[in-house]
Amino acid sequence: MERFEVQFKGSEAHAAAAPDKAINAGAAASLALMNMAVLRQHLPENANTNAFISHGGGATNVIAGDSTVQVEVRAGNVDVWRDLKRRVLACFEGAAIATGCTWTHRQTEHPYAPLNTHSRLGKAWDSNMELIGRPVDTTPVFGGGSSDMGNVSQVIPAVHGMVVVRNSTAVPHHPDFTADAASPEGDEVVLDGATVLALTILDAALDPSLRAELLELQASREPGATTVSLQA
Numbered sequence: 714m715e716r717f718e719v720q721f722k723g724s725e726a727h728a729a730a731a732p733d734k735a736i737n738a739g740a741a742a743s744l745a746l747m748n749m750a751v752l753r754q755h756l757p758e759n760a761n762t763n764a765f766i767s768h769g770g771g772a773t774n775v776i777a778g779d780s781t782v783q784v785e786v787r788a789g790n791v792d793v794w795r796d797l798k799r800r801v802l803a804c805f806e807g808a809a810i811a812t813g814c815t816w817t818h819r820q821t822e823h824p825y826a827p828l829n830t831h832s833r834l835g836k837a838w839d840s841n842m843e844l845i846g847r848p849v850d851t852t853p854v855f856g857g858g859s860s861d862m863g864n865v866s867q868v869i870p871a872v873h874g875m876v877v878v879r880n881s882t883a884v885p886h887h888p889d890f891t892a893d894a895a896s897p898e899g900d901e902v903v904l905d906g907a908t909v910l911a912l913t914i915l916d917a918a919l920d921p922s923l924r925a926e927l928l929e930l931q932a933s934r935e936p937g938a939t940t941v942s943l944q945a
């Protein structure tokens with residue numbers, strides 16, 4: 714996943730007295746979002762994109778001479794993500810051409826790599842979830858959020874466990890989800906997650922085969938090799 718910002722530059726003018734003298738950066742931003750909306754129906758599986766206009770004018774009687782759009786692109790595969798970013802940027806280029814604006818873009822956050830779960834640590838996590846009485850759902854699912862844990866997992870053995878809030882039907886980024894996270898069931902999730910994480914650490918330390926594998930992976934990593942480069 715990557716987030717970036719696109720800026721359109723046009724020319725302001727009075728919306729009633731001299732609209733023909735303006736180059737409408739607000740229209741460019743709106744058109745870019747429409748282009749993205751049309752693009753979405755042609756995206757490959759496990760890829761998506763979203764955006765919003767963070768600035769598009771300051772007064773109703775002034776045609777906006779500049780606008781800003783915040784954008785993110787997501788995919789389950791790095792190559793698909795790179796191609797999606799190229800196609801999304803084309804949406805903004807097309808909007809700039811259609812309106813006569815200039816445009817620039819810049820990265821606003823470091824990109825997040827896909828999560829690479831170490832298989833044996835993942836199995837240990839699942840076993841410990843079952844041990845404390847939480848059934849494990851192994852149905853493959855793409856979706857949810859993105860995290861810099863993906864970057865970490867590309868360079869060191871890692872597991873990123875998920876624990877459900879029991880009885881919650883809320884979706885993330887909704888007030889109901891906030892309320893459920895602060896409920897007794899939400900407190901239970903924190904304690905159960907910490908317990909399973911501790912048990913998984915013990916497995917890594919006490920299982921001779923798993924410990925040896927993890928130490929071998931550590932030894933094979935170049936000194937200082939703790940970052941992953943993601944450039945589209």
